[in-house]
Each structure stands twice: as structure tokens, then as C-alpha cells.
Amino acid sequence: MRLGKHVRNMTPVMSDQPVIYLDAQSTTPCDPRVVEVMAPFASENFGNPASRTHAYGWEADRAVEAARTQIARGIGADPREIVFTSGATEANNLAIFGLFRASSGARRDWVTCRIEHRSVLDPVGALAKEGANVRSVGVDRNGRIDLDALRDAITDQTLGVSVMHVNNEIGVIQPIQEIAALAKRHGAIFHSDAAQSVGKLPLGVNELGVDLLSISAHKLYGPKGIGALYVRRKQPPISLRPLILGGGHERGLRSGTLATPLCVGFGHAVELAISEQDIDTARISNLSQRLLAQLLAKLPDVELNGAREGRLPGNLNLSFLGVEAEALLLSLPEVALSTGAACTSAKRESSHVLRALGLNDARTQSAVRFGIGRFTTETEIDVVTERVIVEVERMRARHGRR
Numbered sequence: 219m220r221l222g223k224h225v226r227n228m229t230p231v232m233s234d235q236p237v238i239y240l241d242a243q244s245t246t247p248c249d250p251r252v253v254e255v256m257a258p259f260a261s262e263n264f265g266n267p268a269s270r271t272h273a274y275g276w277e278a279d280r281a282v283e284a285a286r287t288q289i290a291r292g293i294g295a296d297p298r299e300i301v302f303t304s305g306a307t308e309a310n311n312l313a314i315f316g317l318f319r320a321s322s323g324a325r326r327d328w329v330t331c332r333i334e335h336r337s338v339l340d341p342v343g344a345l346a347k348e349g350a351n352v353r354s355v356g357v358d359r360n361g362r363i364d365l366d367a368l369r370d371a372i373t374d375q376t377l378g379v380s381v382m383h384v385n386n387e388i389g390v391i392q393p394i395q396e397i398a399a400l401a402k403r404h405g406a407i408f409h410s411d412a413a414q415s416v417g418k419l420p421l422g423v424n425e426l427g428v429d430l431l432s433i434s435a436h437k438l439y440g441p442k443g444i445g446a447l448y449v450r451r452k453q454p455p456i457s458l459r460p461l462i463l464g465g466g467h468e469r470g471l472r473s474g475t476l477a478t479p480l481c482v483g484f485g486h487a488v489e490l491a492i493s494e495q496d497i498d499t500a501r502i503s504n505l506s507q508r509l510l511a512q513l514l515a516k517l518p519d520v521e522l523n524g525a526r527e528g529r530l531p532g533n534l535n536l537s538f539l540g541v542e543a544e545a546l547l548l549s550l551p552e553v554a555l556s557t558g559a560a561c562t563s564a565k566r567e568s569s570h571v572l573r574a575l576g577l578n579d580a581r582t583q584s585a586v587r588f589g590i591g592r593f594t595t596e597t598e599i600d601v602v603t604e605r606v607i608v609e610v611e612r613m614r615a616r617h618g619r620r
């Protein structure tokens with residue numbers, strides 16, 4: 219039985235008994251306050267922000283620029299450094315192909331990390347076909363990048379270094395400042411995919427030393443279909459070749475009429491995430507500690523994947539040894555959980571991230587990701603804990619484990 223089919227069959231049940239959402243790394247619900255500010259721009263304020271000849275256009279443009287300022291402020295950037303995209307996938311593609319195609323010089327090589335999101339690994343992989351020498355650096359058992367290997371990988375031929383801030387499967391935070399310093403030492407441009415960290419960790423582009431930074435609105439309680447690429451303007455100015463040509467919107471870097479409601483929602487979502495970051499972090503940390511403590515107290519042979527310290531609190535990636543993760547999720551239709559990256563869950567292969575940590579099959583095939591977010595409640599955590607314990611015990615008993 220496939221999960222997708224099962225979920226469709228559950229639809230009538232879902233309407234009277236909501237499925238508990240614990241998959242905050244794959245997406246987050248749009249905050250109702252965000253939906254509220256978006257609404258007028260989906261109806262009466264429908265102007266094209268590029269229209270310069272009337273009030274509809276001026277009003278839309280004003281709203282888009284206000285959102286750009288909110289996003290820039292959220293990451294310590296200048297509004298002119300924010301390029302709206304359709305999401306972090308497009309931002310990653312623009313950063314990688316855009317930089318590669320804009321560079322005329324001798325530098326062509328790229329350095330990345332083995333646990334990057336597919337939207338970084340695939341574009342970087344494509345550069346290899348265009349003649350770049352690509353090196354992919356490994357991680358330790360905790361999921362942290364091997365800085366010695368990174369030091370060896372970056373050379374004076376390196377054009378770009380792409381290393382994510384927070385991993386979407388295991389929540390581990392990478393030492394971005396150190397990585398940025400290593401890139402800078404060799405004159406390489408540093409790109410970081412921050413889809414999982416913007417709004418959730420204190421983050422300033424200058425403090426971190428990044429040149430290009432990818433953001434996604436729907437990971438921070440904003441709408442789907444929008445994101446941004448931060449492109450440094452000074453020290454050094456970064457020039458990119460656009461992927462989408464047309465009217466020359468977004469300073470020529472991304473043509474096409476901006477989605478005003480999405481921009482407005484994105485801006486407000488960033489502002490909320492920054493202003494409520496401490497409250498969210500404290501709540502989410504409590505809930506995740508509660509979930510972990512209860513599971514560890516009741517179940518033997520549960521392992522946390524990725525570092526215990528230096529991780530985002532909303533992510534718990536746990537292996538229930540002796541249990542097939544996919545089967546466990548199927549036995550829990552009232553909970554929305556994942557085994558890892560949403561984009562690869564259609565393929566039946568173990569996670570490239572968990573494999574990069576050097577975990578064995580027993581560990582990778584029993585791994586479940588619990589994603590706790592702004593709207594998760596204590597009751598939900600307790601219900602899920604109980605249900606997981608029951609199902610893990612039942613499945614282990616059936617396999618004669620205990």
C-alpha cells in the first residue's frame with residue numbers, strides 16, 4: 219500500500235478528526251495573520267506592481283517594496299539585495315547557475331556538502347557536466363561538515379561554495395561563519411541555503427559572511443510559491459546571470475510580474491517570525507524535549523539522528539530500531555509524519571543525508587522525522603507519543619523483538 223493512496227482514503231475521516239501535523243520541515247501552515255494581510259492583494263488591490271501609470275500599480279509596488287524591506291531587515295540586508303523567486307529551489311538554482319554563467323574567468327569549480335537539499339545537489343551536479351570540477355564534502359556522524367575536508371576542497375580555482383545553514387532532515391546547524399571564512403580566504407563566493415533557518419535562528423548576512431542566501435516563505439508560516447535570494451551588493455558585489463529573461467524585473471535578475479499577495483505574506487511572515495522568535499523557540503524546545511523524553515522513557519532502542527546540541531529544536535529525527543519507518547507511518551494515519559525529505563519520499567531509497575552520517579540500514583530504515591512548529595500543542599505531542607509507543611511496541615512484538 220502506498221502512503222499517498224492511503225491518505226486519500228482517509229479524507230472523510232480527516233474532516234471530522236484532524237490529522238495532527240508534525241511535518242514542519244516539509245512545510246508549515248500559513249499563519250492566519252499572514253493570510254489576513256494577503257487577502258486585499260488577492261482581491262481589490264490587484265494592481266501590477268510594475269504598472270507605473272496609475273494608482274493600482276503604485277499601491278501594489280508600495281506593498282511589494284514594504285515586504286522586501288521586512289525581509290531584508292529580517293536577515294540584516296539592504297532591500298536592494300533581495301530578489302524575489304518562486305521559492306528556495308529557484309533561489310538555489312539562481313545562485314548556482316547564475317554565478318557560474320556570469321563568471322567569465324578561470325574559476326569554474328564548486329564545493330558543496332553531501333547532505334545538501336536536492337535543489338542544491340542537482341544544480342551543482344549539472345555544473346559538473348558544464349566543465350566544473352565539483353567536490354562534495356562529507357559530514358561527521360553528528361551531521362556536521364568535515365571542516366578539514368572542506369579546507370582541502372576549496373582552492374584558488376573554486377568559484378562557489380554551497381553549504382546549507384540548517385539541514386531539513388536532521389536539523390543540524392552548520393558552522394556557517396567558519397565555512398564563509400574558508401571560502402573568503404580563497405576568493406570563492408559563499409552561498410547558503412537557509413530555507414530551514416531564516417526566522418528560526420538569529421541570522422545576519424554580514425555576521426555570517428554569506429554572499430548569497432536562499433529563503434523560502436512556506437517554511438516560516440508564509441505562503442507557498444515564493445522565496446528570495448539575497449545577493450550581496452558590496453564587499454564584494456556579486457553578479458549573476460538571470461535564469462528567466464523578460465521585462466527585467468528584480469533588477470534584471472528575475473523577470474516576470476511579482477505575485478503581490480505572496481510578497482506581502484512573505485514579508486509579514488518574516489516580520490512575525492523575527493519578532494516572535496524567542497517565544498516560538500522556547501515553546502518548540504519544550505515540546506520537542508517533552509516528546510523525546512517521553513519516547514526515551516517508554517521505549518528502548520530509540521536513537522536520535524544528528525547532533526544532540528547545535529540543532530534546531532523543531533526537528534527530531536529518531537530511529538526506532540527493529541521497526542520499518544514506512545510501515546510505522548502507515549500505522550499512524552492520524553499523524554502527519556515523514557521519513558525525511560518530502561521531495562524524495564516518492565522514491566523508495568534511504569535518505570542520502572542519513573547515509574552520509576554513516577548510519578547503517580537498520581538505523582536509516584527505521585528513521586522518522588518529527589517536525590514541531592508554531593501551532594503544535596502539548597496535547598498533540600502527548601497523543602502522538604502514546605500512539606507511537608503503542609505502534610512501535612506492537613510492530614516489535616510481531617517481529618519477536620520484545
Ligand SMILES: *Cc1c(COP(=O)(O)O)cnc(C)c1O
Pocket residue numbers: 243244304305306307308335337382384385386411412413414433434435436437444445
Ligand atoms: C524546503 C527546502 C527547499 C525548497 O524550498 P521551496 O521553497 O519549497 O522550493 C530547499 N532547501 C531546503 C533546506 C528546504 O528545506
